[in-house]
Amino acid sequence: MHTDLVAALDIGGTKIAGALVDGHGRIQARAQRATPAREDGDTVMGAVEAVLAELTASPLWGRATAVGIGSAGPVDASAGTVSPVNVPGWRDYPLVRRVRAATGGLPVELIGDGVAITAAEHWQGAARGHDNALCMVVSTGVGGGLVLGGRLHPGPTGNAGHIGHISVDLDGDPCPCGARGCVERIASGPNIARRALEGGWVPGPDGDTS
Template sequence: MTTDLVAAVDIGGTKIAGALVTGEGELLHRAQRPTPARESAAAVLRAVTDVVTRLTESGDWSRVRALGIGSAGPLDARLGSVSPVNIPVWRDFPLVEGVRGVVGELPVTLVGDGAAIAAGEHWRGAARGRRNALCMVVSTGVGGGLIVDDRLYAGPTGNAGHIGHISVDFNGDLCPCGGRGCVERIASGTNIARYALAAGWRPADQGGDATTAGVAAAAAAGDPVAREAFDRSARALAAGIAATATLVELETVVIGGGVSQAGEVLFAPVRRALAEYATLPYVQGIDVVPAQLGTDAGLVGAAAASWRESGTFLSRGEAGN
């Protein structure tokens, strides 16, 4: 029997997506469900297993050798459990055990969503060919994953690289994680919009759009308050990047997620602030680039992690060989 595919699932606070993935990173037989994050733990698991079941019903399921899952975290990959901040009904939830009823004894690899994005961008995206990279998602939260010495480094529990919860302001606001002044509490899309509105920005000129996209449009048009909201976010991101680079020596930082769609409104101040914060010789000159995989990054990355775990790499950029 030919087993030249892996199944991949990407679990987030708003949607659960799945696909079969080839060794070249091509996505086949997609399935998707909304995440019932405010219902019950069992309801969220049913949504996950429904997505996986739809994949098993494809004509190619017999070719699948393993399942890779990228989930919002934190998680414990050793135990196969997850406690996503944005899925409050899952706390220490035995996710791997929960999908066994559908996939049986098929090998299952569980990684955090930030690690999945890093694996995906390293395999098929903006970090391809780079041996040391930080890949970030800046959206309603801020997550990340690390590529170290050409391999995904997820850490013992699967949470390494979670830059969103580095504290960059020890007198800052309390973060939902329990810390203070976290990168996420300043730099996420939610907090960019919150800060802009509190500082007096009004979204009338953006058709009443009070979201981060509205703030980004206003900043691009030169609104000083909107620009300050993005500059503040950029400084927090740059401080977290500089701290990470000081520890692990990075070549490249890849930024994706909804906030990255602001383009140079975000990237230009991140690069300026990083030049101020990353001053030691070995952390200067880090490339900061947009992600390339878009909304498929989590699926491609979950597949990449699964290929890596199985020890099989079918094409170069090879899933973090």
Template sequence: MPNDLVAALDIGGTKIAGALVDSGGGLLARTQRPTPAQESAERLAATVDEVLGELTATPHWYRVGAVGIGSAGPVDTKAGTVSPVNIPAWRAHPLVSAVRDRAGGLPVALIGDGPAIAAAEHWQGAAKGHSDALCMVVSTGVGGGLILGGALHSGPTGNAGHIGHISVDMDGALCPCGSYGCVETVASGTNIARRALEAGWRPGPDQDATAAGVAAAARAGDPPARAAFERAARALAAAIAATAALVEVEIAVVGGGVARAGEVLFTPLRTELKRYATLPYIQGLALAPAATGTDAGLIGAGAAGWKLLETGTV
């Protein structure tokens, strides 16, 4: 049964994961390594080789027809390179050619991690059945991807939909991207925790000073914790409404670690969306939590591999 599987790689700042993906989005032969994000380019490349090596060693590898990669960005799909902000040693790293060589010359598709999440949610998740969608991940950073006209729209270099770097505060903080007041500077898990601490919140007995700890405190009614999530929701709502006004999406799907806060985030987010999504054609914008969870990157990378295998394009 050759060509009835694709290989998928999900490359992020904390983990490098791999799996084989069937035509229904099912994942086989999973493997994962921690990302040596602060180490050398050679060590990073060796980790990718280890993950891919485990996949090529499975008895199913002969069935694989293509490889899909979803990587933290920026990416350059034309050049086949990646320059992840949170992986300093990789700048214009030729990931596609390296993976192609390791995979025995199979065709390789590269997309950014935001578009990968959008592809996953459109194929198997909350955006399934929608022709036009914005899919987001709110975690250590804030990323996203777009489904337009029923297909993934990743743009000329593969970075379209990067909602985390829409500026929502003209006088806001400097963002690692070099701009100011980006959504990420307000709504990422790191910045939710920072804001809560600055406002007087203190971790509980478990000493969890992350956004998850802030979420637990917000559920218990802690005012600074609730305010930090409300502020994040306001920034997300402003960016979602701006995106919907620009490209007319019908649903916004929000996933990632911060979204696991549940109604601590989604209740104020719904309220703020009503304030910002005021144009008649976006007032009916739907909002939903992501459904593909921690598998989103692999499923989305698999979707890119399948599209390359079936059509010859990403």
């Protein structure tokens, strides 16, 4: 049997996506669910488990050797827990333990989603061939990751480069993280739309503000 695939999970405030990925970065199977971000922690985990159940049902699952998780942060990679600002039901949530249990004991690696996208960009994308890079993700939240000296630099907890909760306006809007004027509060997708609406922007006929 070939054992050449990794299961990948991307957990954000809007969606939870999963895939089986080969050693060349090609997606061989995928699954997705909406994130019930305003529900309790176990309900959110139920959506993660639904994605994993779809992947484990794939005939390719037997080739998977590990699970990699990129989660909205902050995360604590050393403890295997997550506390995403935009998923309030998860505070110090034992995500690694729960995912390991749902996948039959496979090894599980956790990093922040910004660090995960940085690893991907350095391997296959815009940062390929560069020794130093800051890569950003702008979605429901704002995250980031660092490549320093040609190597991914996640930091001791997996949050290095996570610039979304750096305050750039000390008198700015309050952020759910407890600070004011965070980059995420200004520049995430939902907050760009919010600020545009406050400034008089009128959505198109479909009313989409995402």
